[in-house]
Amino acid sequence: MRDARADVRRPVGLRLWLSGGWLSLLTLAAIFAPLIAPQDPLAQDLFLGRLPPFWESGTEPGFYLGTDSLGRDVLSRILYGARLALIVALVAGTLTCLIGATLGLIAGYYRGWPDRIISRFVDIWMAFPPVLFSILLIAVLGPGLVSIIIAIVIIDWTRFARVIRAEAISQGAMDYVASAQVAGRTKFGTMLAEILPNVLPTIVALLTLEMGIAVIIEAILSFVNLSISTDSPTWGGMISEGRISVHQAWWVLVFPLITLFLTVLSFSQLGEGLKDRFDPVLR
C-alpha cells in the first residue's frame, strides 16, 4: 500500500523564477553599481539637462535612460538608489520580522497576560496612521539610514505580531503539541521545536512581503525628503523630482517608478512562491 501522496513534486514555478531573477539582477546591480554605472550619479551638467532615453532623437551617447533637469544620468541614479533600497529592505525587513514574529509567537502560544499586553500594544499601534507616524519618527530621530530602519521596525512589527500570533494559536491547539508535552517537553521547548517550524513558511512569506513594504516606506520618506542626505540618489527622491517636470521629461519619473514597482511586486511574489514550495502541507 504505497501512498501516492509522497510522490507529489513541486516544480519551481515561473513566479519564483521571475521574481527571484529580478531581485538577483537588482542585487548584483546594486553591489557593482560603481563598476557598471555609465555616469557619476551626482555629476550635474546643465548642458545635458533633460536628455531623452536612448531610443528617442536628440540624445547623447552614454545616457541610456536620459537625464534629469540638472543633467544627472537617470540609469546611474537608479542603480545607486537600489543600494539604499536593498539595504533598507534587508535590514529593516529582517529586524521587523525578528521582533514582530517573536512577540507574536509568545502571545499566541503562551496566551494569558503576555498575550494581553502584546495584543493591546498591537491594537494601539495600529490606530496610528503609518505614513504620518513614520514622518513624525524621522522628524524626531533626524534623517539618516539608521533612522529609516528604526522607523520601519517601529511601525511595522505589528504586522508580524498579528499574523504569527493567529498562526501560533491555531498550531497550539493541535494534538501534536499536547503529545509533545506529554512526552516531557517544556513549554518553551515546545514553542521552539514544535510550533516555530510550522509557522516558519508564514514568517518567510511575510518577511519578503515586509521587504517590499520597507522599500515603499523608504521611497515615501525620500519622496518627502526625509530619507538620507539629499544628494544621495534615492528612488523616492527621483520620483519626487521627476513629478515636477513630468510634462517636459517623463522618463525622470517613469523609470524609477517602474523599478520600484517591479521590486515591490517581486518581493511579494517571491514570498508566495517560497511559501508554496516550503510549506510541508499542500494547502
Next chain:
Amino acid sequence: MSAYLSIRNLSVALKGGGPILRRVSLDVHPGQVHGLVGESGAGKSMIGKAVLGTLPRALQVTGGEIWLDGVNLETLPPSERRRRIGATAALIPQDPLTALNPSKRIGPQITRRLVDILGWSRADAQNRALELLAEVHIPEPARVMRNYPHELSGGMRQRILIAAAFAAEPQLIIADEPTTALDVTVQKQILRLIAQMQARHGTALMFVTHDLGVVSKVCDSLSVLYAGLVVENARMRRFFTRPIHPYSAALLAATPTYTDPFGSLKPVPQNVITAVETEVSQHDRRTGA
C-alpha cells in the same frame, strides 16, 4: 492487586465557573484495559487530560488525588510531574491528522521519545522505531520513517501514533477515542491493533470512548460517566450482565444490534435522564460546588 493509576475524588472545574468533573474516582490496574464511557461532554477526555497535565487553559484541577505508581501527581512540582509523566505514560490521541507535527518527518517524531526520555543513542532508537513500525503492520517502515505526515493516510498515521505511544515502553497509555476520526473499516483494524499491542506489552490502558461495542471487545473494567460524575465503576462481565445504575442499563439497552439496527436503537428514557440529573445536583449540593 494494587492499581497503577488510581484517581481519587478528582474534581476539575472551569476557572471561576462550574464543575466539569465531580469527584471522580477510578482505578486502572497494570496490564488491564479500563474503559471510560459517557455521552459527548460527559468529561471522559478531561480525565485523561487531567492525568497527563494537558487540560485546556480554561480548566483547572480543584481537588482530589491522582496516584500514578504510588506517587500523588498533584503534590509534585510541575517539572517533576512532567518528567514522571513523560517517563511512564503516553497518549494515543483522537485525531491522527493533527497529532503528528506536519513539518517533521515520521522517524524523528518516534525516536525523539527514546532519545529524550530513555537516553538511547540515535542508532538504537532508529532500529527500535523500525521494529515498532513493523509491529503495527506498516509496509516499508524505512521509507515511511522519511515521510512527512501529510504524505500518509489517516489509518497509517494512527498506526504510527500507536507505535509512538508504545515506543518508550510506558506503564500507562491513555487512548482518547483513538478510532473516532477514522473510517469504519479502518476502526476495526486499529482497535484490534491497540488490543494486540496492549496485550503484548502488558501496558495499563485507559480507553476513552462513547462506543459500548468497542468497550465490550477490549476492556476489562469500565467507568460510566454522566456530566462529570462516575455513576458506575464495574468489571466488564458484571456490567454487561447486571448493570447496577439505571443510566448504565439504559445505555446498554440503547446499543444498536446488528440483527435489528433501527428497531434496537432506543434513546435513553427521559425518567432515567431526570433521575441522573437529580443525582448530579444532589452531589453538587452535598459537596457545596
